[in-house]
Amino acid sequence: MANLGATKKHKVMVVGSGNWGTTMAKIAAENTKANPNLFEPDVRMWVYEEEVTVPKESKLYDGDSEKKHKLSEVINKTHENVKYLPGVTLPDNVIAEPSIQEAVKDATILIFVLPHQFIAKSCDQIKGHILPFARGVSCTKGVDVSESGVQLFSESIGAKLGIYCGALSGANIASEIAQGKYSETTVAYDPPPMDSRQPSRQASPTQSPSASTVELVNPHMEHTEHKSAKLYPLPIDFPPLSHENIKKLFHRPYFHVRMVSDVAGVSLGGALKNIVALAAGFVDGLGWGDNAKAAVMRVGLLEEVKFGEKFFSESVQARTFTEESCGVADIITSCSGGRNFRCAKMSIERGVSINEIEETELNGQKLQGTSTAYEVNSFLKSQGMENEFPLFTAVYNILEGKTKPEEIPDIIEPKD
Ligand SMILES: NC(=O)C1=CN([C@@H]2O[C@H](COP(=O)(O)OP(=O)(O)OC[C@H]3O[C@@H](n4cnc5c(N)ncnc54)[C@H](O)[C@@H]3O)[C@@H](O)[C@H]2O)C=CC1
Ligand SMILES: O=C(CO)COP(=O)(O)O
Numbered sequence: 001m002a003n004l005g006a007t008k009k010h011k012v013m014v015v016g017s018g019n020w021g022t023t024m025a026k027i028a029a030e031n032t033k034a035n036p037n038l039f040e041p042d043v044r045m046w047v048y049e050e051e052v053t054v055p056k057e058s059k060l061y062d063g064d065s066e067k068k069h070k071l072s073e074v075i076n077k078t079h080e081n082v083k084y085l086p087g088v089t090l091p092d093n094v095i096a097e098p099s100i101q102e103a104v105k106d107a108t109i110l111i112f113v114l115p116h117q118f119i120a121k122s123c124d125q126i127k128g129h130i131l132p133f134a135r136g137v138s139c140t141k142g143v144d145v146s147e148s149g150v151q152l153f154s155e156s157i158g159a160k161l162g163i164y165c166g167a168l169s170g171a172n173i174a175s176e177i178a179q180g181k182y183s184e185t186t187v188a189y190d191p192p193p194m195d196s197r198q199p200s201r202q203a204s205p206t207q208s209p210s211a212s213t214v215e216l217v218n219p220h221m222e223h224t225e226h227k228s229a230k231l232y233p234l235p236i237d238f239p240p241l242s243h244e245n246i247k248k249l250f251h252r253p254y255f256h257v258r259m260v261s262d263v264a265g266v267s268l269g270g271a272l273k274n275i276v277a278l279a280a281g282f283v284d285g286l287g288w289g290d291n292a293k294a295a296v297m298r299v300g301l302l303e304e305v306k307f308g309e310k311f312f313s314e315s316v317q318a319r320t321f322t323e324e325s326c327g328v329a330d331i332i333t334s335c336s337g338g339r340n341f342r343c344a345k346m347s348i349e350r351g352v353s354i355n356e357i358e359e360t361e362l363n364g365q366k367l368q369g370t371s372t373a374y375e376v377n378s379f380l381k382s383q384g385m386e387n388e389f390p391l392f393t394a395v396y397n398i399l400e401g402k403t404k405p406e407e408i409p410d411i412i413e414p415k416d
Contacts, residue, residue, distance in 0.1 A: 005237060006239040006240075008235075008237045008238050009038060009040045010038060010040065010109050010241075011039075011040045011042075011107045011109070012028050012040070012043050012109045012111065013043060013103055013104060013111070014043060014044070014045045014046065014111045014113055015046050015103070015104070015110055015111065015113065015122060016045075016113035016140075017045050017048065017071075017075070017084065017096065018084045018114070018365060018366070019085055019365055020172070020174040021084070022085040022088075022090070022174075022178070023174040023177055023178040024111055024113045024139055024168075025043055025090065025094045025111075026088070026094060027177070027252055027255055028043045028111060028250070029042075029090070029091040030091055030252060031250065031251070031252065032093065034248075035248050035249075038245055042095050043093060043094050044096075044107070045094055045095065045103070046098075046100050046103035047071055047072040047096045047097065047098050049070060049072055049098040050070075050364075051069065052069055052071050052082055052083045053065060053066065053068060054067075054074060054078075055082060055086070058074075058082065059077070060074060060078060071096070072096040072097065072098040075090070075096035076095065076096050079092055085175070088175075088178045100125045100126060100129075101125065101126070104126050104130050104134075107130065107131070108133070108238060109134070109135055109136075109137070109241075110130065110134055110163075111136075111139060111168075112136060112137070112138045112139060112140055112153070112157055113139040113140060114140055115140070115142075115366040115368060116141065116144070116271075116371070116372075119140055119142075119144070119153055119157065120144075120156070123157055123160040127160065127161060130161060130163070132163075132232040133163075133232035133233060134163050135165070135166075136154070136157050136164070136166070137165065137166045137167065137168050138153045138154045138267070139167075139169065140153045140270075141169060141271050141372075142270075142274075143267075143272075143376065143379075145378060149311075150311055150375075152167070152264060152268070152271075152312075153267060154167045154267055162230060162232075163231070164191065164231060166190065166246070166263055167187070167263050167266045167267045169186060169267065169269055169326040169330065170185030170186050170324075170325035170326050171183060171184065171185075171325045171326075171329035171332065171334075172185055172325075173334075177254070177255055181254060182254050182255075182256070183256070184255075184256045184329065185250070185256070185325050186257075186266050186269075186326035187247065187257050187260070188260050188262055188265070188326075189241070189246045189259065190262075194234075195240060195241055243259040262315065262317045264312040264315040264316040265308055265315075265316045265317055265318075265326070266326045268304060268307060268312065269327040269330055271372055272300070272303070272304045272307060272376070272392070273304070273334050273335075274367075274368045274372050275300070275369055275372055275373045275376060275391075275392050276296060276297060276303075276335065276391070277331075277334040277338050277344070277369055278341070278344040278369045278395050279395050279408065280293045280297060280300075280334075280341050280344070281335075281343065281346075281347075281348070282395075282398060282405035282408065283295075283296055283405060283408060284345045285345040285346070285347065285348025285405070286348060286405055286406065292409075295412070296391060296408065296412070297331050297332065297335050299390075300331055300391055301331055303389050303392055304331075305318050307376075307389065307392075308320075339365060339367060340368065340370075342361075343361060343367055344369070346361065354367070354370055358370075373396045373399055374399070376389075377393060377396035380392065380393065390411050391408075391411070391412050393411075394407070394408055394411045
């Protein structure tokens with residue numbers, strides 16, 4: 001689509017700087033540089049500030065291996081996130097910013113890549129500091145479960161901030177992609193109709209467009225106050241955020257993007273596969289091997305589709321799970337080398353809790369599968385549907401110590 005009337009460029013920022021957050025900032029920064037007609041080059045990356053030591057090879061190393069440095073300063077001075085993505089050089093247009101309000105200032109595109117447990121608080125901190133017509137893309141894998149029901153993070157971010165938010169998810173182990181190894185991903189962006197460009201429209205100043213009421217969130221939530229919200233149209237002096245232009249922000253020669261409109265399918269695939277990956281880790285930890293893993297992956301895929309069809313029936317498409325990277329491919333990669341899989345496997349092999357493994361083995365990185373298993377279970381319980389999702393329920397019960405991993409085959413066997 002032509003950039004009709006566009007005189008401004010999008011300013012892109014990333015909320016998060018973990019293993020995937022830093023990788024997404026690298027990808028976005030490579031693309032903002034490559035597409036100067038669409039994007040400002042600099043990509044700010046919000047860093048949840050912490051003190052780190054630097055390795056001997058770092059130019060900041062002064063002989064004192066215990067000396068602490070601020071992570072954001074290390075990133076800006078050395079172009080390396082030594083804690084969450086060590087060994088990868090970031091483009092110099094990735095700018096680490098420890099203040100979340102500064103990081104989001106004037107950004108038109110916000111890429112959310114935080115562990116899901118930190119999204120709500122971060123949105124509270126951002127609220128009132130973003131452009132009213134900003135747009136979001138959620139790369140977080142998890143679901144937002146509350147008393148009102150289950151929401152996608154794209155929905156809860158959108159509702160909290162009053163912006164449209166899409167989703168990116170795929171078979172994407174961050175460290176491989178950060179090294180430029182080939183992978184695919186799925187981006188769901190279903191832009192509000194008000195963002196589509198009418199050639200006859202006159203260019204209008206950035207501040208002037210008025211808000212319209214649109215559906216922002218899952219209409220199936222029973223008690224939500226956020227069913228619809230005021231959404232500001234993207235001013236015509238910015239390039240449109242069409243599929244074509246959104247793709248240009250994420251697609252790289254080593255990171256192939258497929259654009260879809262099924263935000264629910266993309267988000268649910270990323271969230272639910274983390275429960276499946278725990279199950280795969282449990283059976284692998286027992287030494288049962290690849291056939292056992294394939295069995296839980298097969299059942300896990302079916303439960304993902306069923307969950308989508310039961311609770312997001314108006315929007316989700318089963319083929320998103322079976323045909324796209326965010327579905328079956330993410331189950332395969334996560335059950336082969338993901339952190340949830342690896343930690344679940346170690347917990348069985350060593351006979352210690354998975355939380356202890358997360359604490360000792362991940363150096364601050366976070367598992368999403370354990371909390372997602374609890375959140376999905378509390379939602380299924382509230383719906384009286386635990387028995388309809390035997391694998392998801394078994395993972396929860398194993399985490400609770402109520403079921404043994406050895407019981408998985410019987411539990412997932414269809415009952416007459
Ligand atoms: N690492 C991977 O291979 C992939 C991860 N994802 C998803 O991306 C999301 C983010 O994961 P990663 O970037 O890998 O993070 P991570 O697990 O590597 O790092 C944890 C992050 O949380 C931050 N943090 C800790 N306490 C915090 C607090 N109180 N408030 C805000 N932030 C805090 C840390 O600074 C760090 O940036 C997750 O939902 C994950 O499932 C998706 C695809 C691949
Ligand atoms: O989402 C991922 C791969 O697509 C990464 O999974 P883990 O969080 O289990 O490492």
